[in-house]
Amino acid sequence: MKLDAKIPSGPLERKWERYQLEMKLVNPANKRKFDVIVVGSGLAGASAAASLAELGYKVKCFCFQDSPRRAHSIAAQGGINAAKNYQNDGDSVYRLFYDTIKGGDFRAREGNVYRLAQVSAGIIDQCVAQGVPFAREYGGLLANRSFGGAQVSRTFYARGQTGQQLLLGAYQALSRQIGLGNVKMFPRTEMLDLVLIDGHAKGIVVRDLVTGEISSHAGDAVVLATGGYGNVFYLSTNARGCNVTATYRAFKRGAVFANPCYTQIHPTCIPVSGDHQSKLTLMSESLRNDGRVWVPKKRDDKRPSQEIPETERDYYLERKYPSYGNLAPRDISSRAAKEACDDGRGVGPGGLGVYLDFADAIKRVSEPVIRERYGNLFDMYEKITGENAYQTPMRIYPAVHYTMGGLWVDYNLMSNVPGLFVIGEANFSDHGANRLGASALMQGLADGYFILPYTISNYFASNKQTKAKADQTEFKKVEAEVSVRTNKFLAIEGKRTVTSFHRELGKLLWDKCGMARDEAGLKEALQKIPALREEFWRNVKVTGGSGSLNQDLEQAGRVADYLEFAELLCLDALIRRESCGGHFRTEFQTEEGEALRDDANFSFVSAWEFQGTDQPPMLHKEPLVYEELKMSQRSYK
Amino acid sequence: MNLTLRVWRQKNAHTPGEFREYEATGIVPDMSFLEMLDVVNEGLIARGGEPIAFDSDCREGICGTCSLVINGIPHGGQRGTTACQLHMRHFKDGDRITIEPWRARAFPVLRDLVVDRSPFDRIVQSGGFVSVNTGQAVDANCLPVPKDDSDLAMDAAQCIGCGACVAACKNASAMLFVAAKVSHLNLLPQGKAEKDRRALNMVKAMDEAGFGNCSVTGSCEAVCPKEISLDFIARMNRDYAAALLKGKFHAKAQAAGG
Ligand SMILES: Cc1cc2nc3c(=O)[nH]c(=O)nc-3n(C[C@H](O)[C@H](O)[C@H](O)COP(=O)(O)OP(=O)(O)OC[C@H]3O[C@@H](n4cnc5c(N)ncnc54)[C@H](O)[C@@H]3O)c2cc1C
Numbered sequence: 001m002k003l004d005a006k007i008p009s010g011p012l013e014r015k016w017e018r019y020q021l022e023m024k025l026v027n028p029a030n031k032r033k034f035d036v037i038v039v040g041s042g043l044a045g046a047s048a049a050a051s052l053a054e055l056g057y058k059v060k061c062f063c064f065q066d067s068p069r070r071a072h073s074i075a076a077q078g079g080i081n082a083a084k085n086y087q088n089d090g091d092s093v094y095r096l097f098y099d100t101i102k103g104g105d106f107r108a109r110e111g112n113v114y115r116l117a118q119v120s121a122g123i124i125d126q127c128v129a130q131g132v133p134f135a136r137e138y139g140g141l142l143a144n145r146s147f148g149g150a151q152v153s154r155t156f157y158a159r160g161q162t163g164q165q166l167l168l169g170a171y172q173a174l175s176r177q178i179g180l181g182n183v184k185m186f187p188r189t190e191m192l193d194l195v196l197i198d199g200h201a202k203g204i205v206v207r208d209l210v211t212g213e214i215s216s217h218a219g220d221a222v223v224l225a226t227g228g229y230g231n232v233f234y235l236s237t238n239a240r241g242c243n244v245t246a247t248y249r250a251f252k253r254g255a256v257f258a259n260p261c262y263t264q265i266h267p268t269c270i271p272v273s274g275d276h277q278s279k280l281t282l283m284s285e286s287l288r289n290d291g292r293v294w295v296p297k298k299r300d301d302k303r304p305s306q307e308i309p310e311t312e313r314d315y316y317l318e319r320k321y322p323s324y325g326n327l328a329p330r331d332i333s334s335r336a337a338k339e340a341c342d343d344g345r346g347v348g349p350g351g352l353g354v355y356l357d358f359a360d361a362i363k364r365v366s367e368p369v370i371r372e373r374y375g376n377l378f379d380m381y382e383k384i385t386g387e388n389a390y391q392t393p394m395r396i397y398p399a400v401h402y403t404m405g406g407l408w409v410d411y412n413l414m415s416n417v418p419g420l421f422v423i424g425e426a427n428f429s430d431h432g433a434n435r436l437g438a439s440a441l442m443q444g445l446a447d448g449y450f451i452l453p454y455t456i457s458n459y460f461a462s463n464k465q466t467k468a469k470a471d472q473t474e475f476k477k478v479e480a481e482v483s484v485r486t487n488k489f490l491a492i493e494g495k496r497t498v499t500s501f502h503r504e505l506g507k508l509l510w511d512k513c514g515m516a517r518d519e520a521g522l523k524e525a526l527q528k529i530p531a532l533r534e535e536f537w538r539n540v541k542v543t544g545g546s547g548s549l550n551q552d553l554e555q556a557g558r559v560a561d562y563l564e565f566a567e568l569l570c571l572d573a574l575i576r577r578e579s580c581g582g583h584f585r586t587e588f589q590t591e592e593g594e595a596l597r598d599d600a601n602f603s604f605v606s607a608w609e610f611q612g613t614d615q616p617p618m619l620h621k622e623p624l625v626y627e628e629l630k631m632s633q634r635s636y637k
Numbered sequence: 638m639n640l641t642l643r644v645w646r647q648k649n650a651h652t653p654g655e656f657r658e659y660e661a662t663g664i665v666p667d668m669s670f671l672e673m674l675d676v677v678n679e680g681l682i683a684r685g686g687e688p689i690a691f692d693s694d695c696r697e698g699i700c701g702t703c704s705l706v707i708n709g710i711p712h713g714g715q716r717g718t719t720a721c722q723l724h725m726r727h728f729k730d731g732d733r734i735t736i737e738p739w740r741a742r743a744f745p746v747l748r749d750l751v752v753d754r755s756p757f758d759r760i761v762q763s764g765g766f767v768s769v770n771t772g773q774a775v776d777a778n779c780l781p782v783p784k785d786d787s788d789l790a791m792d793a794a795q796c797i798g799c800g801a802c803v804a805a806c807k808n809a810s811a812m813l814f815v816a817a818k819v820s821h822l823n824l825l826p827q828g829k830a831e832k833d834r835r836a837l838n839m840v841k842a843m844d845e846a847g848f849g850n851c852s853v854t855g856s857c858e859a860v861c862p863k864e865i866s867l868d869f870i871a872r873m874n875r876d877y878a879a880a881l882l883k884g885k886f887h888a889k890a891q892a893a894g895g
């Protein structure tokens with residue numbers, strides 16, 4: 001298979017313009033003849049569904065929550081980047097492009113990233129017009145803050161609830177189109193498979209999560225906006241429902257999966273408190289604008305934080321990365337925290353934590369100002385830990401947060417399966433091996449508002465379509481397969497709960513394929529995962545029936561997919577014999593312990609193609625060609 | 638600690654439900670309320686029983702999915718806290734805890750503690766938006782918005798749409814929810830053009846969905862996890878009255894002109 005990224009030729013800054021000029025258009029009157037299936041109603045899905053409907057397409061949108069407004073995007077806290085240069089601090093499209101490529105450790109495509117930076121400014125305009133109440137200065141103009149991996153203030157925010165406000169903006173636009181009859185919304189409906197006809201994506205098979213009914217929906221294109229797969233690790237900052245099922249099912253139908261091993265571990269999360277833990281809570285990176293990260297200089301220092309004098313504290317990020325300090329990128333900050341804890345200098349229960357201290361900031365700008373900036377985060381911290389972070393420093397530890405990997409897409413955001421588009425966190429496109437803070441919201445909305453509406457039109461206009469119908473045999477066949485699988489879970493009647501398998505898998509991945517990876521550990525994981533999967537299919541216990549609301553059954557399906565997908569993740573980590581961004585192989589590091597890339601051998605996107613159950617997947621390589629930037633060793637010193 | 642739970646169990650919307658008792662053992666103070674239920678469910682599954690169905694997703698107080706009435710109070714009565722953020726350190730060994738779903742005519746129970754809140758979506762579809770298509774926006778800083786207005790709009794916009802306000806109200810009124818959305822948009826210059834239509838249409842959709850009337854008891858504000866103020870209800874009532882008046886005036890003018 002040849003993977004063609006289809007990047008338009010010409011100078012970087014003209015590529016997107018050129019694409020728009022040369023693309024084929026669908027005449028307004030014809031648009032209503034096209035049916036688009038959008039799976040997901042997060043930032044990417046909701047913005048796409050609304051924008052496509054505004055253009056005149058007939059859209060069906062699906063989500064597993066009870067309302068599109070509850071997609072995981074709602075939880076994003078810190079902000080969204082855009083190259084507006086409102087602060088007059090030297091920002092530009094080029095700088096955002098450069099920061100993103102560098103932040104991604106030179107493992108993303110130049111063409112895609114440049115376009116992302118180009119459309120970023122329009123996102124802010126659109127959101128403000130929708131009534132998103134971004135933070136403002138007294139003059140009434142928009143406020144900005146800084147985020148990790150950047151030296152300019154380009155992040156727009158709405159208190160600590162930026163994702164919520166952006167999603168509500170997109171949800172409102174979507175609701176308007178639902179009200180107008182242009183979008184039909186299917187909440188509490190889970191996509192369980194993709195249907196291809198003559199090699200084209202023509203629809204999906206879904207399960208109604210209330211009645212258990214399995215049915216098909218046909219369309220002229222399918223858009224997956226189903227988010228990331230961080231929950232394969234069991235514990236992550238993702239919402240409980242986030243899963244890999246939609247993208248993994250598409251993979252099994254022929255879509256190639258790119259860079260599955262690129263997972264982001266976020267440095268500032270509330271540490272695990274016990275075995276009962278069901279998820280981890282992020283403390284927004286924006287806190288690092290004012291909080292200082294430190295650990296005691298001495299090992300096993302059990303004194304309470306306030307009894308440790310300044311001279312006996314190690315502000316390790318400021319020490320190691322003087323120019324970025326506490327705002328060093330996520331992968332680097334996470335590893336530095338792990339190093340400090342591995343060295344016996346961690347704080348809190350089990351020594352798995354570092355301090356994030358606001359005492360200096362409170363002295364500098366006063367407690368009310370800090371409260372105004374981060375009040376809700378401090379409240380959340382107190383609810384979870386019972387501690388007041390205005391008085392004692394927060395304790396934080398890295399946790400799985402985001403997945404840069406995802407289904408492979410070209411410049412059109414279309415996968416290798418014609419008619420299957422993938423947007424938002426579900427694709428692999430823009431963040432390389434590490435995503436910068438506040439750039440996921442930007443990418444999701446760029447894809448949904450400003451890119452997909454063009455590229456999907458181009459697809460419709462340049463491919464002759466045959467209409468598919470949901471009662472065609474291709475659909476019936478997949479429906480039957482889905483039913484068989486669903487009933488199989490219930491028939492096993494084993495001894496172990498679904499969650500116990502998920503927890504075991506998650507722990508294995510975190511230990512062997514988490515913040516630091518090595519060949520021996522990955523090989524061990526690759527041995528253990530199939531064994532665990534085998535046990536699952538023999539010994540899992542799922543109660544209840546298939547014809548009603550059954551959350552245990554829903555979860556069983558998701559965990560079964562994780563048990564296959566985890567292997568792909570480890571395999572990808574194993575073959576990538578270099579360190580880059582979030583992928584840190586301990587065998588490949590500089591003398592100072594930084595990630596050591598191997599551009600000569602690994603500057604490619606790894607794209608895996610399914611070969612059949614119990615067959616190893618096939619690796620395809622899309623070479624990454626840098627025409628504009630010179631690949632260099634990332635330095636944040 | 639060990640607790641006794643009295644939990645509402647109901648097969649589906651068409652079957653009557655009942656309370657059943659469960660023992661929750663080995664609960665630790667650092668668990669969230671939902672993690673406590675996870676532990677109970679794991680035990681139930683292991684014994685071959687059907688787990689208690691309850692909704693949750695973000696588990697950090699922002700998605701508005703979790704929806705439990707705990708000891709008679711939606712979300713359990715910790716100020717500004719959703720059930721998923723409520724921690725077991727607020728309970729003590731030996732407590733008996735009653736857990737029920739949201740109860741309101743407009744929110745039928747789907748199973749156990751899971752209810753159907755789709756009427757909220759329909760209310761938003763009737764006017765909870767600014768009619769601006771993608772691509773039609775002008776530069777974001779073209780229109781300065783006074784910080785106070787923007788902050789107040791944000792206070793209202795914080796609503797997570799969980800429905801606790803409805804569950805707490807003896808009339809099952811959705812006024813706080815609707816007022817929050819109407820106020821968020823009506824306070825901003827971007828929302829002004831559709832101010833009247835929005836108030837009229839959203840109130841109409843609310844009435845049609847079967848929510849009760851507001852008698853300003855304030856029980857909604859007391860349980861709101863985002864502490865959304867009753868003032869927004871007063872504000873919406875003003876917007877609504879003004880819109881009604883203007884509507885009458887327009888109708889008269891039109892009749893006179895036509
Ligand atoms: C706690 C937290 C804070 C964050 N903060 C920031 C931040 O400050 N700035 C930033 O830029 N990024 C942030 N991120 C990352 C960002 O929020 C996400 O990457 C982004 O919101 C993903 O959006 P999405 O639209 O791709 O997917 P999601 O919002 O995850 O939406 C996925 C949608 O797909 C649906 N879905 C999934 N599977 C199926 C299926 N099988 N069938 C039917 N429907 C399905 C879901 O119902 C949902 O509607 C944060 C992430 C977390 C976890």
Ligand code: FES
Binds near residue numbers: 693702721722
């Ligand atoms: S689960 Fe999201 S608010 Fe409780």
